[in-house]
Amino acid sequence: MKLLLRDLQLLQGPDSSLRCSSVLIKDRQLIAFDHEAEVLAEADPEVLQKQAQSQWLMAPVLVDPHSTLEDPELGSAETLASLGIECAAAGYGSVALLPQARCWRDRPEQLKLKWPDPLQLHCWGALSVAGEAKQFAPHADLLQAGAIGLAEANAILPIALLERALLLGEALQAPLLVAPRDPALSHGGFVREGVAALRLGWPGDPYVSETVPLASVLALLSTTAQVAALRLMNISTAAAIDLLQQAKTAPKASVSWWHLLTHNALLDPLSEGWRVQPSLGGANDRSSLREALRRGLLQAVAVNHCPLDLEEQLLPLDQRRPGVAGYQAVLPSLWQALITEAGWSVTELWQALSWGPAAFLGIEPETLKSGCSRWLLFDPTHPFQYQPGSFAANCPLPAAALVGQVIATGLQLPEAWRLDPGLREIQNS
Known part of the structure; x- marks a missing residue:
């Protein structure tokens, strides 16, 4: 044709x-x-x-710097094939998968995941064996096998181990992704502390669960010359933004699309999207994240896709794994929130959804030229409809809301x- x-x-x-x-x-x-x-x-x-x-x-197509796929072959919530269909329908041409999986991606043979062209699939290799933060995985072998970088679970590494990782030459050949989050300081909370958590009687997650580990990472970076290698995953609070602003040289950092879109005072008790990691903050957090992204203090919007099947989704909120799923709602929802309502330009949105994430991963920015098939055509006024793709049961937005x-x-x-x-x-x- x-x-x-x-x-x-x-x-x-x-x-x-x-x-x-x-x-x-x-x-x-x-x-x-x-x-x-x-x-x-x-x-x-x-x-x-x-x-x-x-x-x-x-x-140009969009780029997701980090998401999760637990079981590429037999997953009940998502497989490699269903994820590819979902991403193509949403205009996401490049996706980088975190190492956490049923078989943790800490060995080169576990990185042999591919999509048919022109989709591009990248894998983060594990920083430590089984994500246990005790023993380093074979970094050089993982990078040689094609890992886009090295990453850990959704929690901060022990500082001594992180310092060793930054000093290791083989780790510095590619991005090193860490999450500034300390579960020990969250006290079991899953909504950021504040009025919303108190009103609903849900355990609050203190801001220090993010600010204390982030301050430790920034203090460590101030004593080394390895800022360029480090990536911060899923910054979520205004207090964390303040710390990044005060840092002499801040590393590249990502933010989840869901934290940009909503906050905990907008959700009713029956809404999807309460149980996420890091915890969902308030209106001030969302405002600070948006402004930091627009100014370039945050560089990349992550889908942070964490699919759950229907059986797990029916568990009580405090017993299910955290996360929201789905790619198709990201562009329509952020277009409405950031361009239509907040006055962003199209170029600013694409910097956040495509070119910034590409720089975060260390890959070439997406451009349209003759012979290219990595493009999307978007109609911001077209009625939204989900297309067949992901099997996940924890998509947070109904089609009628988009x-x-x-x-x-x-x-x-x-x-x-x-x-x-x-x-x-x-x-x-």
Whole structure:
């Protein structure tokens, strides 16, 4: 299939600005842009032509710097295949998986996970054997086997072990991902301490469970020259943002999309999304996280996909594993929250969802050029509908709460594109 889309909004890369353009597509690949696309289309009678809606946006695919997949082959909540379908439907072209799994990814043979092109799957190798923070995994072997970097469980390493990791030359060849979170200081709480936790009678998670380990990490970094290697995972509080602002040189840091979207005073007691890690904070936390992301103090938005099956999701809130799941709601919800309501530009949102996460992982930023199939077409006004993908039962947002849809992407075959009825008629003619 050859298709010319006219007068759509085009964002090609981090150094380009949003502009109105024509784009020629053959099957999944971009062939030409602007005047060249028009000329080639006029010379080829097989090209189908469509006047795009003025709000349609074509942009590079999104990048997720860290998520979880427990069982790639037999998972009841998610498999490697279902995750690929989910990510393609959402416009996520690159995903990096954390090492935590049914078989912890602490050996090179456990990194042999792949998706078909043009999807890209990366794996974080384990920093310690079985994630127990006692004995180092074979770092050099993991990196040689293709690990995008080294990571640990969702808790801070003992500082002595972290210092050794930073000083090891083989670990410094790739990013080192740590979570500034100390479970011993959380006192079993799963909602950030404050009015919401008191009102519902749920155990509160003190702010020190994040600020104390973060302060220790920043103090350690101030005595070394290894700031560039370190990555901080899932910053979640205004107090942590204050510490990063005061640091002489702050490492790259990520934030979960869910912490950017909502806070604990907005959720009713029956809502999904209370039980997450790190704990969900209040309105001031969300405001500080958004501002830090916009200013570049935080660099990457993570999906932090943590799928649960229906059986586990039915457990009482304090007995189930923490996390929310799903990729398809991320772009529509953040578009509404950050662009429509908060006045962000499209370029700022893509910096947070694509180019920033790529830099976080140490990979090339996504750009649109001739021959590229790593693109998405997004309509911010299209009624949202979940497409078949993830098996997870803990998606926090119902379709009725969302507006906007990824209506086509080069990550999928053309017959899977969810285009408007007029374009489907052209395709089927």
